Amino acid sequence: MAASNAEMVSGLRAQGFATPRVAEAMLKVDRLLFMPERFRQYAYADYPVPIGFGQTISAPGVVAIMSSELDVQPGMSVLEVGTGSGYQAAILAELAGSRGKVFSIERIPEARGLAKDNLAKSGHAGIRLFVGDGSMGLPGEAPFDRIIVTAASPAVPPALVAQLKDGGKLVIPVGSAYSQELVLVEKRGGDVSERRLLPVVFVPLIGEHGFVGEKA
Numbered sequence: 001m002a003a004s005n006a007e008m009v010s011g012l013r014a015q016g017f018a019t020p021r022v023a024e025a026m027l028k029v030d031r032l033l034f035m036p037e038r039f040r041q042y043a044y045a046d047y048p049v050p051i052g053f054g055q056t057i058s059a060p061g062v063v064a065i066m067s068s069e070l071d072v073q074p075g076m077s078v079l080e081v082g083t084g085s086g087y088q089a090a091i092l093a094e095l096a097g098s099r100g101k102v103f104s105i106e107r108i109p110e111a112r113g114l115a116k117d118n119l120a121k122s123g124h125a126g127i128r129l130f131v132g133d134g135s136m137g138l139p140g141e142a143p144f145d146r147i148i149v150t151a152a153s154p155a156v157p158p159a160l161v162a163q164l165k166d167g168g169k170l171v172i173p174v175g176s177a178y179s180q181e182l183v184l185v186e187k188r189g190g191d192v193s194e195r196r197l198l199p200v201v202f203v204p205l206i207g208e209h210g211f212v213g214e215k216a
């Protein structure tokens with residue numbers, strides 16, 4: 001297990017999980033600030049950790065891969081579905097820069113409150129946080145250059161594809177509640193393509209276009 005945030009990021013770069021820009025962003029966002037007090041000794045370990053409310057903070061390696069595949073550029077408008085601890089949102093904010101906009105939607109109000117506090121501590125208070133059904137996106141703020149979903153869906157939610165700009169990218173875990181594949185969706189000239197990246201395991205996306213019968 002890495003002894004510091006810098007050592008953790010160095011390991012992710014060595015494994016090819018993070019592009020140089022993503023590594024730079026992760027160096028600026030100390031994962032320790034987003035960890036529950038009782039799990040802080042695992043801040044730089046490459047595995048997910050519970051944060052309460054049935055949610056987790058994703059493993060740094062998965063965060064690095066998803067962020068690298070998303071390819072957020074300065075000035076972009078980015079939507080995150082599943083705020084959780086706020087860690088991924090902070091990295092997105094670093095990648096989008098001062099000219100960019102990051103929106104994050106969370107179905108659990110208490111988790112949204114936790115993320116707000118964490119993001120204030122990390123210096124990322126400018127991220128706009130919402131409570132609601134993430135599978136429906138944020139139509140009032142659309143369209144987005146990039147969308148990232150940090151919960152597993154049985155299929156790519158059509159509402160999110162509709163809110164993606166032409167030339168946009170979406171990264172989402174797709175599969176069952178217990179086993180998924182990370183999928184990169186690209187929208188070009190009205191055509192939508194999907195590319196499967198690697199197997200992953202995420203908590204389920206709950207909502208109208210998430211798992212059936214469970215609403216936010």
